[in-house]
Amino acid sequence: MSTILLLLGILSIGLGFTAVQSVGVCYGVNGDNLPSKQEVVDLYKANGIGGMRIYSPNEEVLEALRGSDINLILDVAGETLASLADVSAAAEWVSKFVTPYSSDVKFKYIAVGNEVHPSDNAAQFILPVMQNIQRVIWQVGLQDQIKVTTVMDSSMITNSYPPSASVFTEDAKPYIEPIINFLVQNGSPLLANVYPYFAYANDQQNIPLAYALFTQNENNDIGYGNLFDAMVDSIYSALEKSGAPNLAVVVAESGWPSEGGDGATMEIAATYYANLIGHIKSGGGTPKRPNGAIETYLFAMFDENMKPGAESERHFGLFHPDKSSKYEVGFN
Template sequence: MASRLLLLGLLVNLLMLTDARVGVCNGRIGNNLPSEKETVTLFQTNGISRMRIYDPNQATLDALRGTNIELMVGVPNDDLQSLTDQNGANTWVSNNILKYPNVNFKYIAVGNEVDPDKESKKYMTYVLPAMRNVHNALRAAGLDRQIKVSTATYTGLLTNTYPPSDGAFKVPGFIQPIITFLVENNLPMLANIYPYFGYLGDPNKNLQYALFTAQGNVVTDSKNRLQYSNLFDAMLDAHYAAQARVGGGNLEIVVSESGWPSNGGEAATLDNAGKYYRNLIEHVRGTKGTPLKPGRSIETYLFAMFDENNKGPEETEKYFGVFTPRKESKYGLNFN
């Protein structure tokens, strides 16, 4: 019996470690980036087993053929309207998923940071129909359990984040039907979580809290007495609290982006960025979880693989890479 329990414990630990793998977002908004094939090779040689791309870039998909890299592929916001027609969604899935049977698709992010208060509000009415139609197309192909459909939200959709238990969506009427769809189909929510931007908006400017380097707890949530030693957990739990208010209390969140710039703005230094990425990797691949959701690893995608010299409008947007365009590691990260 003891040996069986030991074996079971080892298997559980193995599953936790497997689930804790860290991915990296592969943005391509630059004119000096390595080729798609070189990029995939760089993922492999550094043991990065998960990738996020923002559109079904065919050169990247071709380079991923036959690899074990798990892929999150995005539907750009500009393409959402075309997928509100089921035939359009069927064609998209046929051209970008079924055409690549030896690519290890894991998620399809249908839209990114569609915000009712910003220019992207014009896409609001397209998100859920497009998600539903892509899911239907996958189900027709027998792939709906293997490839999960979702959309990528971000902290800008929340009206409150402090204390974390007060987290709420600014426009619940937009997000609640999406969460209902995800819950009904056992699909995760994707969320872009950036303590860097949280730090910029913090009147106390607690850099250690944002970099995971605070000595002890910094915030005690007065509503539930949970304590927070880092801003990442507080932001993530604010998302969980917001979801709970619209019927998604048990809905899993995958952190689809998180990063820190190394140049171009306040606190944007190589030292700070290196600390953030190293500490984030250590934090999410453990099984500590967050104060509100303890005991679980947090699937997380670092933003981004390379510095992207054509990004903007803020100067910091160019410097989120963990590698330079010359494929040099900026921080010597141990990904997995």
């Protein structure tokens, strides 16, 4: 059997979503060749995928999700952030996109802002919008079902090697620490996009491919066997130093492209997804948080041929737009 077929076989075993509610898949729509919203939700259900992230409210998707039992991360669209700093607009947003569906759509998180950096103009709106939406969620009695949060990336972390030394950058602290306080007060996790691929691609001299792919045979000199755990634990360490040692982290995106960049091949991507899912299924957590699975959303459901940026950005899909599995995956 060829190496690629062996890896695809491993992946078809590893992607058993029915037994792993800690794994979801992000549903991006930057393509002009994607299936209908109902077909996509049916594809999630047919493959036993228990979680979905969408990047803006879409009423077609929400209708299709009714009764599906799929946990949902609903992002606030970036272009609406400024308007939702007005509490009446936030109330209207919730009344349009959440309350009409809340009885039979499993909203889990509302994510206010995706990878917003302290220097971005949008940064000033993140906490006020979180507060406004949280207030409305309380008013409509959904606070036990839905947690309001935001999504960060690793650029706000510095001193990340070893992970125990990690802190938020000085520029990030005035922005992120009030958000952390909000999350602690409301029992919400912090969402983070965690990409060993980009760390590897940008520093191949110091990051072995095996370390990024979970295929390293032993722990390194700082006690880590894979880069994913090290990146997650660097966030936990930064949170501890910001006074939030018990705040949970949910991985809102993690994936590997099949082409378009260094290390971006079908074989390598298959290895990453299989081993990441196996790692999550093990329930072993990370060295810093060893008890329990790390809730993780794979990026992404489809290749998105209209996504801007580097060529690799258009090749993260687990499925082709015709709904066939990119990796010959048998989810069930």
